[in-house]
Amino acid sequence: xxxxxxxxxxxxxxxxxxxxxxxxxxxxxxxxxxxxxxxxxxxxxxxxxxxxxxxxxxxxxxxxxxxxxxxxxxxxxxxxxxxxxxxxxxxxxxxxxxxxxxxxxxxxxxxxxxxxxxxxxxxxxxxxxxxxxxxxxxxxxxxxxxxxxxxxxxxxxxxxxxxxxxxxxxx
Amino acid sequence: xxxxxxxxxxxxxxxxxxxxxxxxxxxxxxxxxxxxxxxxxxxxxxxxxxxxxxxxxxxxxxxxxxxxxxxxxxxxxxxxxxxxxxxxxxxxxxxxxxxxxxxxxxxxxxxxxxxxxxxxxxxxxxxxxxxxxx
Numbered sequence: 001x002x003x004x005x006x007x008x009x010x011x012x013x014x015x016x017x018x019x020x021x022x023x024x025x026x027x028x029x030x031x032x033x034x035x036x037x038x039x040x041x042x043x044x045x046x047x048x049x050x051x052x053x054x055x056x057x058x059x060x061x062x063x064x065x066x067x068x069x070x071x072x073x074x075x076x077x078x079x080x081x082x083x084x085x086x087x088x089x090x091x092x093x094x095x096x097x098x099x100x101x102x103x104x105x106x107x108x109x110x111x112x113x114x115x116x117x118x119x120x121x122x123x124x125x126x127x128x129x130x131x132x133x134x135x136x137x138x139x140x141x142x143x144x145x146x147x148x149x150x151x152x153x154x155x156x157x158x159x160x161x162x163x164x165x166x167x168x169x170x171x
Numbered sequence: 172x173x174x175x176x177x178x179x180x181x182x183x184x185x186x187x188x189x190x191x192x193x194x195x196x197x198x199x200x201x202x203x204x205x206x207x208x209x210x211x212x213x214x215x216x217x218x219x220x221x222x223x224x225x226x227x228x229x230x231x232x233x234x235x236x237x238x239x240x241x242x243x244x245x246x247x248x249x250x251x252x253x254x255x256x257x258x259x260x261x262x263x264x265x266x267x268x269x270x271x272x273x274x275x276x277x278x279x280x281x282x283x284x285x286x287x288x289x290x291x292x293x294x295x296x297x298x299x300x301x302x303x304x305x
Binding site: 053054055057058060061062063064065066068071118135138139142143146149150153156157160161164 | 176177180181183184187188191219220221222229230231232233278279281282285286288289292293295296299300302303304305
């Protein structure tokens, strides 16, 4: 190979493998993060909708159980909390804390929605057996949640389709 | 929690409501059973519901914890010619209240339908989720 006075080439000849590998490594990591980030919001929202579906189904199932109090949670507040836990405001997945010694406490980005603040539904009518489930309210909320779930699926599906279209080779 | 837990919750409610309907039907059928196998008049039965949550969870389905017998007094019917009439001529009839049983049936069937709706919606959402990205 011709030995020209080009500093970049001379650097490469000294430690070629190391420089190339590290460049490819960081580039690949950023791309995957961005791919994940574009879908992570919808994934979190879908998880929360699924969890809310379970809560409302439990309410409907226990409509006749004495002393059962209807539960629910504030969807917007919980979604903000789960998304806000990721430090990057652009929606990129949160980075875990680097633990270098055994004494360090690592904090991973939350994937599950455990720790949801559950609230009690306000009872619209008094009942003799202490049950606060109002079937109409629960059914409307269930239907509302199901429609939102379907809309979320639709949008997520469109996102995936557009990503796949972007991956098609140029013709 | 996943979609399958939704099915378990709604399924447990269907079982519990079906048991409640069975008990109401049994009460209605035996509203005039003066003597059972033990010689006593039939006592109206009731189901007790309880939240069926996994240990540590606050949410869950429902289960029938107990089938108890009503403590209401027997209905006394004046029929001196009856074989089981006591010395005053009264026969002890079962303490079944048909109005209560009908209310139980109506309420139970309404809950049953609501839980069927939950099951259908859950099934549809699960199937739609499987077609994601197509």
